[in-house]
Amino acid sequence: MLTRTRLMVLLCGLMIVAPAMAHAQDFGIVESAETIDKGNFKIRANPMVLFGKDQDKTIGVAAAAGYGFTRNFDMEAQLGLYDGMMLFGANAEVWVLKREPFDFSIALGLHARRGDKTVDATGIDLTFLPSKHVTDKLDIYGGLDFAFESISDRFGGGSFKTVHVVPGVEYKLNPDLDFVAELGLAVNDAARHYASAGLAYYFR
Numbered sequence: 001m002l003t004r005t006r007l008m009v010l011l012c013g014l015m016i017v018a019p020a021m022a023h024a025q026d027f028g029i030v031e032s033a034e035t036i037d038k039g040n041f042k043i044r045a046n047p048m049v050l051f052g053k054d055q056d057k058t059i060g061v062a063a064a065a066g067y068g069f070t071r072n073f074d075m076e077a078q079l080g081l082y083d084g085m086m087l088f089g090a091n092a093e094v095w096v097l098k099r100e101p102f103d104f105s106i107a108l109g110l111h112a113r114r115g116d117k118t119v120d121a122t123g124i125d126l127t128f129l130p131s132k133h134v135t136d137k138l139d140i141y142g143g144l145d146f147a148f149e150s151i152s153d154r155f156g157g158g159s160f161k162t163v164h165v166v167p168g169v170e171y172k173l174n175p176d177l178d179f180v181a182e183l184g185l186a187v188n189d190a191a192r193h194y195a196s197a198g199l200a201y202y203f204r
Contacts, residue, residue, distance in 0.1 A: 025093035027062040032139040033103035035067030035095040044199025084117025102132045120152035137172040162191035
Protein backbone atom coordinates (compact mmCIF):
# COMPACT_ATOMS: atom_id res chain seq x y z
CA MET A 1 0.00 0.00 0.00
CA LEU A 2 1.34 3.44 -0.94
CA THR A 3 2.35 5.83 1.81
CA ARG A 4 1.21 9.44 1.52
CA THR A 5 4.76 10.55 0.57
CA ARG A 6 5.12 7.92 -2.15
CA LEU A 7 1.66 8.77 -3.45
CA MET A 8 2.61 12.47 -3.70
CA VAL A 9 5.83 11.57 -5.54
CA LEU A 10 3.85 9.41 -7.99
CA LEU A 11 1.29 12.15 -8.59
CA CYS A 12 4.05 14.71 -9.20
CA GLY A 13 5.67 12.35 -11.66
CA LEU A 14 2.42 11.90 -13.55
CA MET A 15 2.00 15.69 -13.70
CA ILE A 16 5.46 15.99 -15.23
CA VAL A 17 4.72 13.47 -17.99
CA ALA A 18 1.13 14.65 -18.56
CA PRO A 19 2.10 16.81 -21.57
CA ALA A 20 3.64 13.76 -23.25
CA MET A 21 0.52 11.73 -22.54
CA ALA A 22 -1.66 14.46 -23.98
CA HIS A 23 0.22 14.59 -27.29
CA ALA A 24 -0.11 10.86 -27.71
CA GLN A 25 -1.05 10.92 -31.40
CA ASP A 26 1.01 8.10 -32.82
CA PHE A 27 1.61 7.47 -36.54
CA GLY A 28 -1.12 9.34 -38.40
CA ILE A 29 -3.21 7.73 -41.16
CA VAL A 30 -1.21 9.02 -44.15
CA GLU A 31 -2.91 6.99 -46.90
CA SER A 32 -6.11 6.61 -48.86
CA ALA A 33 -8.47 3.67 -48.40
CA GLU A 34 -6.79 1.47 -51.04
CA THR A 35 -4.70 -1.33 -49.61
CA ILE A 36 -1.25 -2.33 -50.91
CA ASP A 37 -1.45 -4.43 -54.09
CA LYS A 38 -1.07 -8.18 -53.55
CA GLY A 39 2.58 -9.22 -53.36
CA ASN A 40 3.90 -5.64 -53.16
CA PHE A 41 5.88 -3.94 -50.42
CA LYS A 42 5.53 -0.33 -49.27
CA ILE A 43 7.67 1.97 -47.15
CA ARG A 44 6.59 5.38 -45.88
CA ALA A 45 8.07 8.24 -43.86
CA ASN A 46 6.13 11.28 -42.64
CA PRO A 47 7.21 14.03 -40.24
CA MET A 48 4.55 14.91 -37.64
CA VAL A 49 3.93 18.37 -36.15
CA LEU A 50 1.66 18.36 -33.06
CA PHE A 51 0.13 21.63 -31.90
CA GLY A 52 -2.67 23.23 -29.91
CA LYS A 53 -4.20 22.48 -26.50
CA ASP A 54 -2.08 25.25 -24.90
CA GLN A 55 1.11 23.20 -25.27
CA ASP A 56 4.34 23.83 -27.11
CA LYS A 57 4.60 22.58 -30.68
CA THR A 58 6.08 19.08 -30.85
CA ILE A 59 7.89 17.65 -33.88
CA GLY A 60 8.44 13.96 -34.55
CA VAL A 61 8.63 11.51 -37.41
CA ALA A 62 6.64 8.39 -38.22
CA ALA A 63 7.56 5.53 -40.54
CA ALA A 64 5.85 2.39 -41.78
CA ALA A 65 6.62 -0.72 -43.81
CA GLY A 66 3.82 -2.84 -45.25
CA TYR A 67 2.94 -5.77 -47.48
CA GLY A 68 -0.16 -6.60 -49.52
CA PHE A 69 -1.38 -10.13 -48.77
CA THR A 70 -4.50 -10.16 -50.96
CA ARG A 71 -6.35 -7.78 -53.29
CA ASN A 72 -8.02 -6.14 -50.28
CA PHE A 73 -5.89 -6.90 -47.20
CA ASP A 74 -2.52 -5.59 -46.04
CA MET A 75 -0.47 -5.24 -42.86
CA GLU A 76 2.00 -2.57 -41.77
CA ALA A 77 4.68 -2.28 -39.07
CA GLN A 78 4.88 1.26 -37.68
CA LEU A 79 7.36 3.42 -35.76
CA GLY A 80 7.00 6.91 -34.26
CA LEU A 81 9.88 8.92 -32.80
CA TYR A 82 9.44 12.05 -30.67
CA ASP A 83 11.64 13.79 -28.10
CA GLY A 84 11.83 11.36 -25.20
CA MET A 85 9.18 9.04 -26.61
CA MET A 86 9.11 6.11 -29.02
CA LEU A 87 6.02 4.33 -30.34
CA PHE A 88 6.00 1.04 -32.21
CA GLY A 89 3.16 -1.08 -33.45
CA ALA A 90 1.40 -2.74 -36.37
CA ASN A 91 -1.99 -2.71 -38.03
CA ALA A 92 -4.10 -4.71 -40.46
CA GLU A 93 -6.32 -3.03 -43.04
CA VAL A 94 -9.27 -4.40 -45.01
CA TRP A 95 -10.49 -2.64 -48.17
CA VAL A 96 -14.26 -3.03 -47.76
CA LEU A 97 -15.71 -0.93 -50.60
CA LYS A 98 -14.10 -0.39 -54.00
CA ARG A 99 -15.43 2.71 -55.80
CA GLU A 100 -19.08 2.11 -54.88
CA PRO A 101 -19.26 5.14 -55.22
CA PHE A 102 -16.10 5.63 -53.14
CA ASP A 103 -13.41 3.52 -51.48
CA PHE A 104 -13.70 2.54 -47.83
CA SER A 105 -11.36 0.61 -45.54
CA ILE A 106 -11.16 -0.33 -41.86
CA ALA A 107 -7.84 -0.71 -40.02
CA LEU A 108 -7.21 -2.25 -36.61
CA GLY A 109 -3.85 -2.04 -34.87
CA LEU A 110 -1.84 -2.30 -31.66
CA HIS A 111 0.95 -0.07 -30.40
CA ALA A 112 3.18 0.50 -27.38
CA ARG A 113 4.67 3.72 -26.00
CA ARG A 114 8.00 3.96 -24.18
CA GLY A 115 10.43 6.72 -23.22
CA ASP A 116 11.78 8.93 -20.46
CA LYS A 117 9.27 11.73 -21.15
CA THR A 118 6.12 9.61 -21.15
CA VAL A 119 4.45 6.83 -19.23
CA ASP A 120 4.63 3.25 -20.48
CA ALA A 121 1.38 2.51 -22.26
CA THR A 122 -0.15 0.19 -24.81
CA GLY A 123 -3.00 0.99 -27.14
CA ILE A 124 -5.50 -0.22 -29.70
CA ASP A 125 -5.96 1.77 -32.90
CA LEU A 126 -9.16 1.78 -34.95
CA THR A 127 -9.53 3.75 -38.19
CA PHE A 128 -12.49 4.18 -40.53
CA LEU A 129 -11.23 5.56 -43.84
CA PRO A 130 -13.30 6.64 -46.87
CA SER A 131 -11.53 8.08 -49.92
CA LYS A 132 -12.39 9.22 -53.43
CA HIS A 133 -10.54 9.35 -56.75
CA VAL A 134 -10.60 12.93 -58.05
CA THR A 135 -8.26 12.29 -60.98
CA ASP A 136 -6.02 9.42 -62.10
CA LYS A 137 -3.31 10.82 -59.82
CA LEU A 138 -5.21 12.46 -56.96
CA ASP A 139 -7.23 10.92 -54.11
CA ILE A 140 -8.87 12.79 -51.25
CA TYR A 141 -9.72 11.08 -47.96
CA GLY A 142 -11.32 11.82 -44.60
CA GLY A 143 -10.63 9.38 -41.78
CA LEU A 144 -12.02 8.91 -38.28
CA ASP A 145 -9.15 7.71 -36.10
CA PHE A 146 -9.44 6.30 -32.55
CA ALA A 147 -6.70 5.28 -30.10
CA PHE A 148 -7.60 3.53 -26.84
CA GLU A 149 -4.67 3.83 -24.42
CA SER A 150 -3.96 1.75 -21.31
CA ILE A 151 -1.30 3.07 -18.90
CA SER A 152 1.06 0.62 -17.20
CA ASP A 153 0.37 -0.15 -13.53
CA ARG A 154 3.94 1.05 -12.80
CA PHE A 155 2.67 4.55 -13.60
CA GLY A 156 -0.59 4.30 -11.70
CA GLY A 157 -2.71 2.55 -14.31
CA GLY A 158 -5.74 4.06 -15.95
CA SER A 159 -6.80 4.65 -19.53
CA PHE A 160 -7.68 7.40 -21.96
CA LYS A 161 -8.85 7.77 -25.56
CA THR A 162 -7.88 10.06 -28.43
CA VAL A 163 -10.13 10.82 -31.39
CA HIS A 164 -9.17 12.62 -34.61
CA VAL A 165 -10.98 13.60 -37.79
CA VAL A 166 -8.36 13.45 -40.54
CA PRO A 167 -8.81 15.07 -43.97
CA GLY A 168 -5.98 14.40 -46.41
CA VAL A 169 -4.75 14.05 -49.98
CA GLU A 170 -2.67 11.42 -51.77
CA TYR A 171 -0.99 12.37 -55.06
CA LYS A 172 0.83 9.95 -57.37
CA LEU A 173 4.19 11.45 -58.35
CA ASN A 174 5.05 8.41 -60.48
CA PRO A 175 3.82 4.78 -60.64
CA ASP A 176 5.85 3.83 -57.54
CA LEU A 177 5.93 7.03 -55.46
CA ASP A 178 3.06 8.88 -53.71
CA PHE A 179 3.01 12.18 -51.85
CA VAL A 180 0.59 12.18 -48.90
CA ALA A 181 -0.46 15.08 -46.65
CA GLU A 182 -3.09 15.33 -43.92
CA LEU A 183 -4.38 17.41 -41.02
CA GLY A 184 -5.47 15.64 -37.83
CA LEU A 185 -8.19 17.58 -36.02
CA ALA A 186 -8.49 16.64 -32.34
CA VAL A 187 -12.06 15.82 -31.31
CA ASN A 188 -11.57 15.23 -27.57
CA ASP A 189 -9.46 16.77 -24.78
CA ALA A 190 -6.86 13.98 -24.65
CA ALA A 191 -5.90 14.48 -28.32
CA ARG A 192 -3.89 17.23 -30.00
CA HIS A 193 -4.10 18.59 -33.52
CA TYR A 194 -1.37 17.54 -35.93
CA ALA A 195 -0.15 18.10 -39.48
CA SER A 196 1.84 15.57 -41.45
CA ALA A 197 3.19 15.12 -44.98
CA GLY A 198 5.43 12.43 -46.40
CA LEU A 199 6.29 10.01 -49.17
CA ALA A 200 5.25 6.39 -49.75
CA TYR A 201 7.30 4.17 -52.06
CA TYR A 202 6.05 0.86 -53.51
CA PHE A 203 8.22 -2.09 -54.49
CA ARG A 204 6.32 -3.87 -57.27
